[in-house]
Amino acid sequence: MGMRYLYEGAARFVVDDSVFYNPYARFSRSLGIPVLVCEAKLRGRDIVVGDVMAATGVRGIRYYLESASVSEVWFNDRSRAAYENIRRNVVDNGVRAKVFNLDVRSFLFSDGLYRLDFIDLDPFGSPAPYIDALVSSVRKGGLVAITATDLTALCGLYPSAAFRKYASLVRKTWFCHEAALRILIKSVLDSAGRHGRYIKPVLSVFSEQYARIYVRVFEGRLRFPYEYIGYIILSGDKVNVYSLMRLGEGLHIPSGSIILGPLWIGPLHDKEFIRMILDGELYNYILVGEDRDRAKELFNILMEEADFPPYYFDLHAICSRLRRSPPRLKVVMDRLVELGYRVGRTHFSPYGFKSDCSLDVLMKVLRSLPR
Template sequence: MRERGMAITIPGLDVPLKAVREGLAEVLVPAEEIRAPKKAPVFYNPAMVVNRDIAVLVLRAWWARGGLDRPLRACEPLCGCGVRGIRFALEVPSVGEVMMGDLNPSAVRLSRENVRRNRVEERVRVELSDANVLLTQHSAPGRRFDYVDLDPFGSPAPFLDSAVRALRSRGLLALTATDMAPLCGVYVLACVRKYGAIPARVDYAKELAVRILLGALARVTGAHDMGIRPLLAHATDHYARAYCVLLRGQGKASESVSRLGWLAHCPSCWERELLPGLGSLPERECPSCGRRRLIAGPLWTGRLFDSEFCHAVAEEANRVPWVSRRARRVLELLAEEADGPPTYYSLPKLCDALDLGLPPVRELVSALRERGWWASRTHFDPQGVRTNAPAKELVKAIRELVKAR
């Protein structure tokens, strides 16, 4: 991304603007960087470029895998300055139509100007509309989208129902949640209100946030006799992001609901387990040490990643030279961990609790593999390890590495 020129103004928008390049798009954004979206006349967040880079790559890889014989119809109902939808039109060859919307007249005005500047008027439309209204207008058969991207400020929960109804069968839903404090257990009641789940403050809180988000989505789709199949999820910086294919049918809905369940985590011995099924709560007593466990949920206990798809997206990044280096790195780690077991261990927190030195992550992963356990790094935490080794075996490997050093 690079800036060009001095401050710019356009008719009808009393905000100084600057031009920035992101991907293949050059767009006008507010010249003054404002961190709080609600205080900005039009919001553009340069920190979300990785999110948008990965969205482009996911859409390219998904279309190549899907085998549809017609142009793709995409919708971004909360478009801001329009950069995401414009990038879809410019960088995803299969995209035939992008419908963008926003309830902010300034955002719509700026988005339309950016559409014009990037010469994608024939494929990109911008509507002044509430997100739920726009999606509901496209909920009838024949009007639905192949792809819907929800990227709100805060929780996507208020938009899930209308987004699900606006997607065709086997369509792809992308959703972002930036309210990580509730999802990670800082504000428990806020998480219960928005997602219908009790969170927990654990060292793998970012993964837990994704699982709570997917659990909320699965309950919404179930009400419409639809199920979900997660393809890829990531949590970088201040947000959680997930991509799910929606599958119509009572059987698919029941299959997804059967993957809702609970997390039981022991803060004393670090053991944890995901337990599918909502019929009863897990036992509070830890079977390993007898101490009291934390219980979180309901949440998604199924897989977060489609390994084949994650590798395809990582390979797609190698074909697209304008994608950020950080996005490539996130995708490399996603491909590495995609086949792994649920949850991961944050080494600094574990080693601090045990009063141990911190071993290099790569060395620990290698040591665990040599002992016959599955192990990898994780994109969720640069000092995290995903493994199926019991906590006591992980601690043993850490002690041996620290002693050897």
């Protein structure tokens, strides 16, 4: 049986040929490190982390070694080869750990139940089958990080798959990347509600390969964020956002509209949390230099995009509706500011931006700019 020896951040580890390791997910692992450091600072103590679909264990190992904020990592993988691989890697890296070889749902409802402060769920494809176990078993007030790679469903290429897995209507739009995160968050909230819990997003990130959300899970019913579940409806030159609880008030859906939802229409990020990461320069805990710089830039953009309507504009997509070539992004953003609107960058697209202007105002601005 073949083995490879690899380095990533502070981890030196072995990858058995039959165990999964994706070098392109390195940045997603790196980004978790400042999040853990921040979480431990907030709690005033080291935290217990679950790397519950761990494969080689590289994620949990890096969290332990680089954050210096983790008291123990509980690893799990249902594959026997992965389990053996993790056991070897945690010993080689001196990680304080427990290692399990169970289906993630059995693990979370047995040994893991209410013992983990932070659970990282990193499945192949959709996390949908595991969300109930995840949100009901994390310690109250804890964090869960969820990766989804079934982007064809979440971004609206296969709407029926999204409907089956997430119980939402999804269509491909220019802001589908943001809608993907919002649909995923809504389905986690649904699940939390079933268990007498509710959630608040801390950080939500989309990349070409995955959608990933960090949400805090609270106990109780009183603060359930009903108002943040809603629909985004695209009708001609208008994008309208409706809260599900107030659908009766003035809703008019012209035929031909594109309906997305129900989805999360509240904040995607906890600005206080990101502010703590930026002020404390906690991205410096990441040992991979390239990822450290990228994380710093990303946290800054997440701050910028935080206070806007639940969709962004993509200049290329909107200019192609107008059959014109796109002007420079900065020219458009400056013009909107002159007109009194707020604008901000977004991490969803290099040609994207956030604004509180309406789509028809933006189209007017684009029509008025020289070609």
